[in-house]
Amino acid sequence: MTAVFDLPSLPQVPVAGTEATFPVRRIFCVGRNYAAHAAEMGVEVDREAPFYFTKTPWAICQTGSTIPYPLETRDYHYEMEFVVAIGKPAFRVTTDTALEHVFGYACGLDMTRRDLQAQAKDTRRPWDLGKDVEDSAVIAAITPAAGFTPADQRITLSVNGAVKQDATLTEMIWSVPEIIAHLSRFYHLQPGDLIFTGTPAGVGPVVAGDSMTGTIDGLAPVALTLGDPE
Incomplete structure (x- = not known):
């Protein structure tokens, strides 16, 4: 059989310090993983289990890009996040072994059409x-796990040089091992899967012309600039 058309290859993310790239298979995102962010959104944290939403691989955007202000929104928000890249299959793993399945870590932005999300809610x-x-x-570029251990690193987001989000990874309600172990009960996690682990308080809107820079101590920073709407 012959396909009626060809699809583009999977998005690739650079691996810091190498010529290698990490192909993106799936994107999982943890919701409300910082108590202060949940509070600013007017909701309570579910402390019994994390919950998730997903993005397609085609949502990937390389750091340093300038993109048009997105379609059909008037309230586009930044959310700075710590990203976990899976490098080995993980199915029903424990918190004790979860980090053995991690390829590396990165800075990420979960950009959100907040008005459309609110309508959906x-x-x-x-x-x-x-x-x-x-x-x-x-x-941003993924730092291999051998060069980074999640602990109390600072996570920040600045818009046009002004700090908007400032927290530490220890403020996450669900730790990286807990997230991987829980998610692996529902999915056969595979190399190429990314997990965006949630955002701290301080999220807010950006407009055309704004530039964002996100940092996590020890990782390559992530940057994005918004251009005019299409």
């Missing part, structure tokens, strides 16, 4: 139009 519909947006999973 109000009508109890899926968040896809608010979250799974073209160029909305912005990511």
